[in-house]
Amino acid sequence: MNEQIPLLLDVQDLSVSFPGSRGPVRILEGVSFSLRAGEVLALVGETGCGKSVTAKTILNLIPRLTCERDGLVQFEGRNLLNLSNKELLAYRGRRISMVFQNPQSSINPVFTLGEQLKRLIRKHLVDEIDSLRHSEEISLRQAVHRLAREKLLEVGLTDVERLFKSYPHQISGGMAQRYRIATALLGSPEILIADEATSALDVTVQAHILNLLKNLCRQKGTAILFITHDLGIAAQICDRVAVMYAGRILETAPTVELFENPLHPYTRGLLKAVPRLGQKTRLEQIPGIIPDLANPPGGCRFHPRCAHRLVRCEREKPARCSVGVEHRVACHLYPAEARGEHNQAVEAAVSRGADG
Ligand code: SF4
Numbered sequence: 293m294n295e296q297i298p299l300l301l302d303v304q305d306l307s308v309s310f311p312g313s314r315g316p317v318r319i320l321e322g323v324s325f326s327l328r329a330g331e332v333l334a335l336v337g338e339t340g341c342g343k344s345v346t347a348k349t350i351l352n353l354i355p356r357l358t359c360e361r362d363g364l365v366q367f368e369g370r371n372l373l374n375l376s377n378k379e380l381l382a383y384r385g386r387r388i389s390m391v392f393q394n395p396q397s398s399i400n401p402v403f404t405l406g407e408q409l410k411r412l413i414r415k416h417l418v419d420e421i422d423s424l425r426h427s428e429e430i431s432l433r434q435a436v437h438r439l440a441r442e443k444l445l446e447v448g449l450t451d452v453e454r455l456f457k458s459y460p461h462q463i464s465g466g467m468a469q470r471y472r473i474a475t476a477l478l479g480s481p482e483i484l485i486a487d488e489a490t491s492a493l494d495v496t497v498q499a500h501i502l503n504l505l506k507n508l509c510r511q512k513g514t515a516i517l518f519i520t521h522d523l524g525i526a527a528q529i530c531d532r533v534a535v536m537y538a539g540r541i542l543e544t545a546p547t548v549e550l551f552e553n554p555l556h557p558y559t560r561g562l563l564k565a566v567p568r569l570g571q572k573t574r575l576e577q578i579p580g581i582i583p584d585l586a587n588p589p590g591g592c593r594f595h596p597r598c599a600h601r602l603v604r605c606e607r608e609k610p611a612r613c614s615v616g617v618e619h620r621v622a623c624h625l626y627p628a629e630a631r632g633e634h635n636q637a638v639e640a641a642v643s644r645g646a647d648g
Pocket of ligand 1: 623
């Protein structure tokens with residue numbers, strides 16, 4: 293993604309902790325990433341690494357009294373973390389929208405799909421309704437109905453008159469997710485946060501929804517923060533990937549660069565664990581388990597599972613350093629830019645570690 297395109301969202305040093313019986317549980321620690329207009333960024337990591345907490349914190353969806361937060365979530369020069377719930381109404385759904393993993397549970401079960409969609413159209417598409425009424429000389433009701441039909445057809449839903457009369461439990465997961473995408477994009481938001489938006493769907497439906505999301509957002513110029521545990525999905529639709537582990541971002545790079553030249557030992561481990569067509573050898577796995585965030589390991593949080601760890605890894609938190617165009621990594625093996633060393637020296641260090 294072109295670095296000249298201005299930043300839309302800039303998350304800096306975001307930390308979130310929840311109270312626990314053994315002291316605060318630091319779910320996020322120093323999370324930093326940015327999103328440019330029209331860009332698709334994947335936030336990838338294992339379940340429990342803090343991806344969804346990151347998404348919810350951006351929109352202030354976690355009640356303030358239940359957690360401690362620190363850092364910046366900068367959108368149009370304002371820190372969203374400091375805004376009141378009333379001020380946030382101008383952003384949620386309008387400027388920044390969200391699609392969740394289980395679409396049926398995020399649609400109101402007591403109203404029909406038609407009632408809910410038409411209410412949203414009246415709220416978000418005032419100009420479109422007016423222009424349609426004047427150009428076609430139709431009533432408000434007819435204009436809203438016409439726009440509702442268009443929005444459902446746009447996301448590939450058919451038989452819309454029947455859908456208008458249906459309740460969320462009467463439609464399939466794939467249809468519900470298409471409906472949620474239609475409602476999430478109604479206000480033409482600048483950012484869409486898709487939190488495991490395709491994880492609960494069949495593989496074929498998943499592919500359709502991914503293409504739909506990518507095409508619609510490209511047409512409307514909407515940037516996507518795509519949260520997933522699936523590296524295959526990240527490879528399919530994202531421009532850049534940020535790899536997250538135990539509440540920290542370990543590596544960020546353009547998608548092709550990350551898959552061709554992964555540097556962090558955790559990213560390398562994740563990629564080796566992805567099955568490939570025709571593979572004859574056993575899949576490799578990362579030894580150990582994800583740490584208890586109530587009592588995380590000191591220094592690099594990945595060090596108990598890392599085959600390349602150095603003595604300093606147990607006590608010093610690695611800083612993020614730049615190792616290429618938009619490629620950043622937080623690992624003591626890569627102080628390349630800070631010490632002015634050539635990347636090949638870094639590669640050699642990793643190869644030595646892998647061999648021995
Ligand atoms: Fe491994 Fe050390 Fe790098 Fe952490 S900082 S990933 S322990 S080499």
